[in-house]
Amino acid sequence: MPSFRQVGEKQLPHEIIFMSWSPKRDLIALVNKAGEVLLHRLANIQRVWILPPNENTGKEVTCLAWRPDGKILAFGLADTKKIVLCDVEKPESLHSFSVETPVSCMQWMEVTEENSVLKSFYSSEDESSVLLPRLPPLPKNYNTTAKIFSEEKSDEIIKLLGDVRLNALVLGGVSGEIEIYAYGMYKIATITEVFGSCLGLCLSSDLKSLSVVTELTTNTNPEITYFQLDTSLLSEYLPEVTRMARKFTHISTLLQYLKLSLTCMCEAWEEILMQMDSRLTKFVQEKNTTTSVQDEFMQLLLWGKASPELQALLMNQLTVKGLKKLGQSVESSYSTIQKLVISHLQSGSEALLYHLSELKGMALWRQKYEPLGLDAKAIEDAVMSVGSFILKANELLQVIDSGMKNFKAFFRWLYVAMLRMSEDHVLPELNKMTQKDIAFVADFLTEHFNEAPELYNHKGKYFNVERVGQYLKDEDDTLMSPPSTEGNQWFNFLQNSTPLKESPLLFPYYPEKSLHFVKRHMEAVIDRCLAKPADVIGRSVQQKLSIPLYCASESEDSCPRLISLPSLWNDKSQNLHYVMFRMRESSDTKLFIFRQPTDVSRSVNKAFVAVEFGSPLNSSASENPGSVHYSCLDARFYEDDVLTLVLRDNNEPEGKDRILSLLPLSSIYSDEETDFEFIRDTVKRLEEQYADIPSRTVSLESQWRVLENIKAHYVSVNGIRKVASVLSSNLRHVRVFEMDVEDDGEADEEEEEEESYSQDVTEEDLDHSTEDAQNNGLEARDVREDSVEY
Template sequence: MLANRLANVRSEASPPSALSANNMPAFRQVGEKQLPNPVLCMAWSPRRDLIALANTTGELLLHRLASFQRVWSLPPSEHTGTEITALAWRPDGKILAFSLGDTKQVVLCGVEKAEILHVFPVQNPVTCMHWMEVMEECSVLTSFYNSEDESKLFLPKLPPLPKSYSTTSKIFSEEKSDEIMNLLGEVRLNILVLGGDDGFVELYAYGMYKIATLTGVSGMCRSLSLSSDLKSLSVITEVRSAESNPEICYFQLDTGLLSDCLPEVTRMARKFTHISTLLQYLHLSLTCMCEAWEDILMQMDLRLTKFVQEKNTSTQVQDEFLELLLWGQSSLELQALLMNQLTVKGLKKLGQSIESSYSSIQKLVISHLQSGSEALLYHLSEVKGMSLWKQKFEPLGLDSVAIEGAITAVGSFSLKANELLQVIDKSMKNFKAFFRWLYVAMLRMCEEHVPPELNKMTQKDIAFVADFLSEHFSENEELFDRKGKYFNVERVGQYLKDEDEDLVSPPNNKGNQWLKFLQESTHLKESPLLFPSYPQKSLHFVKRMMENVIEQCLQKPAEVIGKSVKQAVSLPLYTVPESSNTLRLFELPSLWNDKKAKMHYVVFSMPHISPCKLYLLRRGTDPTRHIPNSVMSVDLSHHLDSADDDGNAAAQSHYAYSCLDARFYDDEMLTVVLEGVEENSSRSVLAQLPLASTLSCETEFNWEPNLRLDQQGSAIPCQGMVLGNQWRELEGMKAQFVAVNGIRKVACVLSANLRHIRVFEMDVEDEDEEVADSQNTTADQDGGDTTMTSEGQGEENVETGGDPAGNGAGFQKTEECLESEEALELT
């Protein structure tokens, strides 16, 4: 057995054909996995050694670099969708955004516990997304950030929603009720950019508030990148026409308004994100109230309706109950209703249900609806103050009249919530008195003992019950046509119905002195300082009206900012043959925003024109800035070579290479997947291409504006490929795609069948290589599922699981690894 193991170790330890014995591969493989379902999207976290994968089943997976262990999985949901089309990490790595094509939604997911934090709809299916952080420094912003938390001095913390209900808010959890700051992230402004079909491009501040809807882009968005200085947005689109093959185009949009008004945009975006989150909080609070209301509360109404339909006399129901109240006598039919259908036990259960349900709804109104409405009024009032500073905020579309309408709508909602409180309070008093009297009456019908504390009933109590019977127990033929019952004894549920119809039993305000005073005063009745009350409408109706008004108020800046964005550059690049079946989500071109040089880079290939060339396009983030050597190419046909101990050139591999995929590793390096084809074989290579050697070309390219780039490709300056030892052959794998993270120095290669993944550390010390190779050898002997634990053992917490240092290098040597190393030393 030791001899077999030693032979395997010798086989694995032997260098590839194009490498000398003393020149180990530049990148260390730290994980390999065969996945059960094809992967459609993959993206590295910008801050941690975590990679997100989305497969064809709609499942979202999060894996850690160390042994490629699975941290968690988020299965597809019928409430969100099952077709993930794009992924993007928030710059701080705490939230992951993904788009759903079948339901046209974007979901923000918390990375720590795989919680869905926020969902919002979009008009078109999203095909690509980019989440950037503004890097411009501004003294005005610094003072703004310092005063941002002033609302905490005036507003109490929003109470968490109770977890006893099925609809529980993840944003306002019991552990941390102010988790809106998790959605806002750090103090810097960050913007989620979405691109889709038919030139659909939208910008969302903090991933939540739509700050701009852009026009001027044609075709389906394939890739996009917003510059960190907010001066321009670069978009790669695929334009289709019936006459010719699809055309790949590059657009640069001038977003100078966002850059010029950065402090104002940041302040407005944070305020509107607060408002959007509060609207969601109110919606979830009302949903919890609807769940607290139980169907058992309708039992009295249904029993009385059945009683009317079955009784033979023409006596009114309220007369039957009044006779029982005043004389202690009742008809046989009423006795049958009370004793056989309602029963003493059923009456006690109904009373307990009403008291419990009304108390829960009352607490939610006081602690959640009212506090949420107050916070909403506070933030809207601050936005109104901003809108009155016309010099600063009018160019962004803030309209003081529209915001005033939103404030009025919130005031009406607050009044309706207060009206519901009064109805609950009155109903609880009425039902307690009514059930107490009816319980005693039913005990007497059964000739059972009546407790002395219940037997005492004053004249005031009798009058109270009589008024309740007169008001609630009158038959209503119109109500039967609408609801299928003659009575509406229970008055709270009508406020929680999500219907456009008026209230069945609106509150009786005849004795209200304030309303009488308002009706008699002409000036006060029309005063804008007073909120309208809508006495005939339900709480749900007023809430929907408030949401619509605020949504219109929030949309106007997005329209104004969107119209200010103009197309600065439009460059047709090349055509795509219809026979190309490569998945669009991974295909080149790839965009990169160089924050230091303030430039957009576009890397792409034209295999049908020049299969052995890789092209690079540069544009300044400032559309007016001229960039010399804006287009250049890299010749990939050079042979990969290496050096032996004497420094002489070793045997060269006779392959002509083409680029399958390319991603920007950092501002100075490009990670590429190359395919070399010989007469009877092919091989895949992962390589690092330094941009400095490519950008050193001094030949200027004169772009003909009436021609596509592929039609003038022969005139593009070309540089040879310089790799050194920064490459590695991917043995036993037909690679196709790559995802990289230069900050964490990692790369993930995906095979052409979308199921085979290899993970590499790109910058490693030489002494670590022997350990890594011996580990890979051992894992291959154990069944080919390299360094991966079983599915049931892979789940862990993002913060504490796996490598505590978060750098993915914390591997433990197994006994077999140690034996393999000892065997190597013996040889």
């Protein structure tokens, strides 16, 4: 008898609340009540990795979804209101973003509709990869939180963007808010057309409509309602939406790159600041003289003689060896900051200018892009803000260049002075100081050793030790020592030319502001530029259908909705939305199926069907053939035309005998039988009319199996990989099956089945299998299974 072969089974220490098969690989993602995200391989449910909850991301996972290519896993967190995109290769976050309200369900779908414009766009090479230099990776020795741009993962931007084909992450919130993120990163729609907490949603692959099931709490039991929303604007402007989303995603990625580059610069600067500032502050607090530190050092420079206090500071606290080490550290840090500005800030900003300029060109094509909310004026403002950021970065380069000259002269002079104090031998080449060197030291003392207590809100006197830090401190918007523009011919020319001073062609310049301030200003302007399309597209979405289905039972177990009915499915071949649900208070034995065309202008016959389950055809049960024998516990679409069911034997008082079965839709929507068409009363809930819904009793055919020694309740399937996993009612016992094999115990027949299975696998699947085999050695070593899990 054709059956399903069991390939793995496991008892888990924590209750599983979500489970989802990868769309491309033999991997299943699990989430347990402890907040852990686990990835397991098909064979023996072997663990690949585990991502424990942490304070940075969150602990309360509320939803889970795979990207269509199976390379990224997304999950939502209620406690921190974050969405995390996780690398499937390693348990680490590639990208995360915040949402206003906790997300209760999500779907990550791929657009399948093709047209000539999109085909040429998909096949064409991204010009930015040809015209722009490759962004250099960030140094891996800094504690940047994101791993996207690290040296060992320099191609993660490409991995995050994925395929050129548009995919969309759809998020449903607990208060009815729905957001659509292109490529899982850029928000292209904010929808507020539904009411209640979203239990499930499904955006059609042709982008024409969005189906949502919500739970609205009223004075009585929570009411489950189905909504269909018209998203035809996305469908009509699919090529434009794809281009715009791709461009916006590049921009969002570059903003994160600039942010992380600035973080690396701050870390390089903080180290030298702590060393120098702490030592000078200690000297000020302990010295008894009334002279200033600047005067003390100036006296040493002019007369070659230091006061006892200064000599004690230099010889006891700094020491000759410490000064040499400090000088090398300062020079190295300055050099690092300078390289980061040139190679990272400037190259990232230029790439940002390129993409924004292209976006402005798109916005000027009003016929194509104005309906999507692209605003040329807002994009022009964003271009100007990036120009201001580039100007400020160039100003920082000049300050660094000047500072490095003065620092080198100062440390060299002080090193020689301390060698003399210790009566050590001074090399002749060190002993020579030109008038220019003395001027550098004097400038350094004048600029940096002025007492400036207003720099910090602390007791005691601190110093403006060096000027680079004022550009990098996030808490200060205004520069304490802005560069002097006196004598600058360009500034004088601008001040004397009113037309040029007010010209829109010149980037705005903020001489008194820090680099962090200009960066935040740039981010705010670009965010406003990127936010408008989401509002415009969201307002275009209209509610076309609302059907109150039933009131949820108070006695129904509070189970995560991802592994319980109702469930939604998008039939790509027929462009239909399916909703499967039970109405326990009305009929415990029936599974209700509702289908609706994705095109809101169309209608479909047999929209509502109630299915009951009779005895298997070869069963020895005494009931008459066709009599109701089973009730459905869980149901999922295995393929577009096949259901996977977990059934319970109604004749068993404890309900121990459970059956896993595949059921073709053709046995439900048979053309041979002529059912009367159900006419829904729009005033009533569907459960009040359930007796009028056409009912069909189906008998299980050959594709079923009795599930022994497991009280199965929930099922998760992947028709592409032809696998299924069942979960027990206590949420701790998992069993995995391959679904299209001959399980008669004969090895030779099993090999024949495996050969036929391999022929059905696509080339992409074979590539993934090869990749899995290559990674298996590494991943198997990482598996650490506790004995309690077996």
